[in-house]
Amino acid sequence: MSSNTDATIRELAQQEYKWGFVTEIGEDRAPKGLTENTIRLISTKKSEPEFMLEWRLKAFRYWDSLEKAQAEPKWANIKYPPIDYQAISYYSAPKQKPNLKSLDELDPEILRTYEKLGIPLAEQKMLAGVAVDAVFDSVSVATTFKEKLAEVGVIFCSFSEAVKNHPELVKKYLGSVVPYTDNFFAALNAAVFSDGSFVYVPKGVRCPMELSTYFRINAAETGQFERTLIVADEGASVSYLEGCTAPIRDENQLHAAVVELIALDNAQIKYSTVQNWYPGDKNGKGGIYNFVTKRGACRGKNSKISWTQVETGSAITWKYPSCILQGDDSVGEFYSVALTNNYQQADTGTKMIHIGKNTRSTIVSKGISAGHGQNTYRGQVKIMKEAAGSRNYTQCDSLLIGDKCGAHTFPYIEVKNSTARMEHEASTSKIGEDQMFYLRQRGLKTEDAVSMIVNGFCKRVFKELPMEFAVEAQKLLSVSLEGSVG
Amino acid sequence: MSLLEIKNLRARVDDREILKGVNLTLNAGEVHSIMGPNGSGKSTLAQVLARRESYEITGGEVLFNGRDLLAMKPEEAACEGLFLAFQYPVEIPGISNAYFLRSALNAIRKYRGLDEMDAMDFLPKLREKLKLLDMDDKLLNRSVNEAFSGGEKKRNEILQMAVLEPKLAILDETDSGLDIDALRIVANGVNAMRSPERAILVVTHYQRLLNYIVPDRVHVLVDGRIVRSGGPELALELENKGYGEMDGAARGASPA
Numbered sequence: 001m002s003s004n005t006d007a008t009i010r011e012l013a014q015q016e017y018k019w020g021f022v023t024e025i026g027e028d029r030a031p032k033g034l035t036e037n038t039i040r041l042i043s044t045k046k047s048e049p050e051f052m053l054e055w056r057l058k059a060f061r062y063w064d065s066l067e068k069a070q071a072e073p074k075w076a077n078i079k080y081p082p083i084d085y086q087a088i089s090y091y092s093a094p095k096q097k098p099n100l101k102s103l104d105e106l107d108p109e110i111l112r113t114y115e116k117l118g119i120p121l122a123e124q125k126m127l128a129g130v131a132v133d134a135v136f137d138s139v140s141v142a143t144t145f146k147e148k149l150a151e152v153g154v155i156f157c158s159f160s161e162a163v164k165n166h167p168e169l170v171k172k173y174l175g176s177v178v179p180y181t182d183n184f185f186a187a188l189n190a191a192v193f194s195d196g197s198f199v200y201v202p203k204g205v206r207c208p209m210e211l212s213t214y215f216r217i218n219a220a221e222t223g224q225f226e227r228t229l230i231v232a233d234e235g236a237s238v239s240y241l242e243g244c245t246a247p248i249r250d251e252n253q254l255h256a257a258v259v260e261l262i263a264l265d266n267a268q269i270k271y272s273t274v275q276n277w278y279p280g281d282k283n284g285k286g287g288i289y290n291f292v293t294k295r296g297a298c299r300g301k302n303s304k305i306s307w308t309q310v311e312t313g314s315a316i317t318w319k320y321p322s323c324i325l326q327g328d329d330s331v332g333e334f335y336s337v338a339l340t341n342n343y344q345q346a347d348t349g350t351k352m353i354h355i356g357k358n359t360r361s362t363i364v365s366k367g368i369s370a371g372h373g374q375n376t377y378r379g380q381v382k383i384m385k386e387a388a389g390s391r392n393y394t395q396c397d398s399l400l401i402g403d404k405c406g407a408h409t410f411p412y413i414e415v416k417n418s419t420a421r422m423e424h425e426a427s428t429s430k431i432g433e434d435q436m437f438y439l440r441q442r443g444l445k446t447e448d449a450v451s452m453i454v455n456g457f458c459k460r461v462f463k464e465l466p467m468e469f470a471v472e473a474q475k476l477l478s479v480s481l482e483g484s485v486g
Numbered sequence: 487m488s489l490l491e492i493k494n495l496r497a498r499v500d501d502r503e504i505l506k507g508v509n510l511t512l513n514a515g516e517v518h519s520i521m522g523p524n525g526s527g528k529s530t531l532a533q534v535l536a537r538r539e540s541y542e543i544t545g546g547e548v549l550f551n552g553r554d555l556l557a558m559k560p561e562e563a564a565c566e567g568l569f570l571a572f573q574y575p576v577e578i579p580g581i582s583n584a585y586f587l588r589s590a591l592n593a594i595r596k597y598r599g600l601d602e603m604d605a606m607d608f609l610p611k612l613r614e615k616l617k618l619l620d621m622d623d624k625l626l627n628r629s630v631n632e633a634f635s636g637g638e639k640k641r642n643e644i645l646q647m648a649v650l651e652p653k654l655a656i657l658d659e660t661d662s663g664l665d666i667d668a669l670r671i672v673a674n675g676v677n678a679m680r681s682p683e684r685a686i687l688v689v690t691h692y693q694r695l696l697n698y699i700v701p702d703r704v705h706v707l708v709d710g711r712i713v714r715s716g717g718p719e720l721a722l723e724l725e726n727k728g729y730g731e732m733d734g735a736a737r738g739a740s741p742a
């Protein structure tokens with residue numbers, strides 16, 4: 001585009017990541033490096049029961065064998081220098097009194113951080129009606145609304161608490177969807193995860209409010225390895241939101257999370273993510289490596305799991321929220337917006353594994369590439385032999401802004417039952433000069449015109465987000481796009 | 487002072503000169519019409535005035551309200567009160583017509599130091615204009631121009647004009663693609679916008695439109711120059727004789 005446009009864009013490109021501040025707090029941190037002793041230390045720090053330590057050790061040994069065999073996955077369309085797993089600290093916790101009785105006892109610096117982030121942690125903001133679990137570096141620091149949820153029998157707590165207070169549930173479901181042998185990063189997470197969120201919604205209960213976790217990486221040279229486990233028992237339903245940010249740091253930081261969802265008969269889980277980890281600077285320095293395994297099992301008949309993600313942050317995103325459609329008539333959905341600007345890389349998509357009869361899945365993926373960003377959609381739809389009458393609909397659209405970025409699509413389809421019906425639509429487009437001129441002729445500034453076109457492009461996905469999250473996602477997209485038109 | 491003064495305007499695209507010295511003056515309160523053969527540069531003139539950046543200005547000067555129009559970006563020209571009804575309106579998938587219009591209005595209001603209008607105040611205003619143009623409410627919630635019929639798109643342009651209330655409106659072949667009833671409705675909409683503070687420049691091929699929107703002046707653009715100007719009767723003459731005789735006049739033509 002013209003020089004006028006270029007000038008605006010250069011100005012905007014100077015804008016910085018707004019969530020990049022560091023919080024000064026006391027920190028309890030494990031020495032760098034990863035050995036069996038590290039695992040024991042983490043487990044001891046968290047006073048875990050024996051079964052957890054055993055599971056972690058098995059995971060560690062498995063991971064260690066992969067690492068020695070240099071079996072870190074290499075198939076994704078992403079590039080990064082080798083990670084030195086011995087140069088990372090695997091446990092970092094804000095120093096605080098153990099067993100907080102109320103939020104008043106939380107380190108005020110942490111509270112202030114969450115306030116800056118706009119997280120409704122403070123009591124007065126709780127009226128907003130969202131229950132929040134906040135994970136600061138590796139540990140969960142506060143879970144709001146616990147009592148109110150307990151009244152209807154919903155368990156919403158940090159993973160550590162769940163291990164202590166509900167070991168039978170943890171034992172039953174942990175690793176049942178994503179076993180530690182699943183992949184390199186899942187094994188690493190199982191070995192060293194330090195906290196995360198746990199949700200159990202009992203039979204027939206519709207969770208009365210949105211549940212939400214906010215993840216924040218604060219400390220330097222640490223990794224964040226949290227684990228989330230959500231179980232919706234028969235006829236239960238829950239909507240869960242997840243948000244993430246991190247400070248600006250020059251070195252890359254590793255985030256390797258695992259999320260497991262389990263929906264029993266007639267249960268529904270809706271999982272929404274707005275991921276805004278620090279993406280690195282405009283030259284590609286720093287940023288989070290977001291290597292995440294997310295998977296849901298529709299175990300029961302007529303159950304439903306729906307993933308919605310808006311991925312704007314991270315230097316590298318490697319993530320495939322998936323559904324295993326085991327129960328007859330179960331439904332899996334994946335709605336995704338992934339944006340890569342500057343030197344960001346994203347390889348993201350989903351897997352829909354149809355096992356039960358008449359199972360249905362919907363995939364809507366919107367990839368936006370700007371700057372030198374590389375955006376890959378990778379998806380797999382598998383219809384097993386028994387999955388008679390199953391259906392998949394996939395729509396996969398890419399939008400390019402500028403000519404130095406890239407969009408790639410790798411759909412894998414495997415159909416073993418002839419009664420299945422598959423529909424696939426794909427498109428790649430550029431923001432048109434004619435669209436830009438039309439909007440600017442009506443008075444919109446260049447950046448507002450771009451963000452309007454992009455938001456329109458993402459509409460189908462934003463519609464799936466809870467209201468206030470949708471608004472946040474739109475803003476985030478505009479901010480992440482700043483400096484992108486060229 | 488004239489609202490729009492175009493002096494010897496030249497513009498090109500891809501090394502090809504399209505406007506070869508256009509002169510035109512428009513006062514507030516006036517309606518002028520530009521006619522001319524296909525490819526003569528009418529849309530180019532309209533888009534250059536609206537500051538489309540793909541056209542390179544190679545000479546001349548344009549004053550809009552006394553300000554240098556050629557130094558403005560498209561959004562500045564728009565905020566200063568210039569509106570172009572496109573010959574080919576553009577689709578914006580996923581953005582509702584109502585939201586788009588309110589965003590545009592608010593961008594302009596903001597530029598002028600006015601408060602933004604919220605949906606509550608905006609909707610009644612919008613509905614009133616919608617009625618004026620006999621348009622279906624449903625078009626408000628649909629994506630901008632997406633899957634609109636040809637006529638709906640043109641009507642939608644005039645709706646936007648009615649909402650944004652520009653000082654200068656340039657209508658580029660708004661009549662083409664309209665059925666006979668729609669033509670009358672759109673013309674009524676345009677006439678309702680005529681006011682002593684506003685000027686309208688109507689680009690058309692058909693005298694028929696000018697029966698409804700009677701212009702103060704008619705200009706004939708041939709090969710990048712205005713070769714003749716006259717009153718409304720000039721349109722009738724063209725209708726009868728065509729442009730054939732004017733080609734010769736294009737060379738060494740004198741400004742209007």
Ligand SMILES: Nc1ncnc2c1ncn2[C@@H]1O[C@H](COP(=O)(O)OP(=O)(O)OP(=O)(O)O)[C@@H](O)[C@H]1O
Pocket residue numbers: 499500504522523524525526527528529530531540573
């Ligand atoms: N962006 C462009 N790139 C290349 N050529 C162009 C461009 N815009 C206009 N032209 C050419 O300039 C000439 C004038 O075009 P313009 O659209 O202004 O004509 P017009 O008078 O509006 O014609 P019509 O009556 O058919 O709408 C045409 O030959 C056209 O092909």
Ligand SMILES: [Mg+2]
Pocket residue numbers: 528529530573658659
């Ligand atoms: Mg034209």
